[in-house]
Amino acid sequence: MKIAIIGAGISGLLSALELVEQGCSVIIFDQQQAGKAASWAGGGILSPMYPWRYPRAVNQLAQHGKSLYLEWNEKLKPVTGIDFEIHDTGMLILDESDFDIGQRYAQQFDEPMQQCQLLKQPQLQQINPHISEQFNQALYFSQLSNIRNPRLLKSIISYLKQHPRVQFHENTWVDHFHIQQQRVTSIETQSGQQIQADQIVIATGAWSAHWSQQLNMSIPVKPVQGQMLLFKTPEQWLPTICMNKVMYLIPRQDGHVVCGSSMDELGFEHRPNIQTQQNIYKACLEMVPELEQFPIVKQWAGLRPSSPTGVPYIGKMPELDNLWANFGHFRNGLCMGPASARLLRQLMLEQPTCVDPSAFSTQRLTSEALSTR
Structure with a gap:
């Protein structure tokens, strides 16, 4: 066929x-x-x-994403020599308004990756010592991963x-x-x-x-622009994905940290704008203030297929x-x-x-x- x-x-x-x-x-x-x-x-x-x-x-x-990517990586890597870099970091959600519903979701659905626990200080600092001290609690999803797309x-x-x-x-x-x-x-x-x-x-x-x-x-289906920043930190510096107010920090294995993301209906405009980038930067530092010490090495935007x-x-x-x-x-x-x-x-x-x-x-x-x- x-x-x-x-x-x-x-x-x-x-x-x-x-x-x-x-x-x-x-x-x-x-x-x-x-x-x-x-x-x-x-x-x-x-x-x-x-x-x-x-x-x-x-x-x-x-819920099938990680297991299928692991299968494909095993098949393709010997041929291409390129590793998908599936990074088992876990994720911290810092939004207090989501703590209860997040725990109920984990109990209601049989999805191993969505099992979570509510961390309090000092557990939170042990898992990720770079989180701002303003956050006293977080939902921790220990099984979640990211892939280097x-x-x-x-x-x-x-x-x-x-x-x-x-x-x-x-x-x-x-x-x-x-x-x-x-x-x-x-x-x-x-x-x-x-x-x-x-x-x-x-x-x-x-x-x-x-x-x-x-x-x-x-x-x-219409385009919705999302903008991103990329920091460069030392390898393994940020131990977990961090989420707050729909903004995220995603650590890569080599120390890059992907930060985003915005939501703007701008048609097919894919160029980043300064104000949105500043908003993302501010949200990143709110979660992890120490990021201010590290350089931004790239900025970009993409167009999501909104439905x-x-x-x-x-x-x-x-x-x-x-x-x-x-x-x-x-x-x-x-x-x-x-x-x-x-x-x-x-x-x-x-x-x-x-x-x-x-x-x-x-x-x-x-x-x-x-x-x-």
Whole structure:
């Protein structure tokens, strides 16, 4: 089976991995370089930041993220020589208003990574001595990890590019579909090239609403900008992920600390602005004042694919026999990505599914589009 995947972010790349490992041939298109949009820009926490704030469907996919990434890293690393750097740091949540609901969530759902304990001084200082003294308590999730998403993407792209059943078309904008008798017969690029495939997957992230007009439906996905800062500290300096007021600090193994993130609806504007960066910087120092001693080595912004509930659309598109969706992951594309891609592969190849697919059905597009007007 020949499958065209439009979009080479984490959703498209993992979908390609799942399908080529099942013997399919895959053609991957991206409007820029593969793996350079939101998937590269994110933080890489392998959990929704506050899981109790999200629909159950989001957590059902996210809970498989770490185990599937461990499997893929074991398979890809010997071929690519690139380690995903899955970093077992645990996470501290400092928001007092979330302490009770966070503990109840851990008791209610059988998700080992979401087990937590409420730390008080001096336990908190033992776990992370750099936390500001203004915080007397924190929820500690000892099982949570982060993944170094630029390395993850680099490894997957390297693996796919050397695979005999994979073709890449980067810097190629897919303009529209040719449709006959409820089938996409070919896709056409902006340069006029037509390419045929048995099945087509839309994995275009924040750009997914582009297809609304041609498919005669409203696709309620829009870009939401998130900005980030990167500090450089000594190796292993910050021992845990830290969260407060939806701002986070994520330590990498080499001492880099990723800090974010903002939420701004600015269309497709991806340039950082100074005021937002200053707000992020202030929030970082509120959690860990000692960060002021270390240099900021990079600043950037990415465009999240916002959807009405944060639940992605995964499955066959309405009224078309060979067009599939894997988009709309909003803030949790990296942690939901592996299970999303596996579910898509299972649906496409008519295999038993890892989760109930009904919550992710594209039939929701009409009702959810109406609710956002």
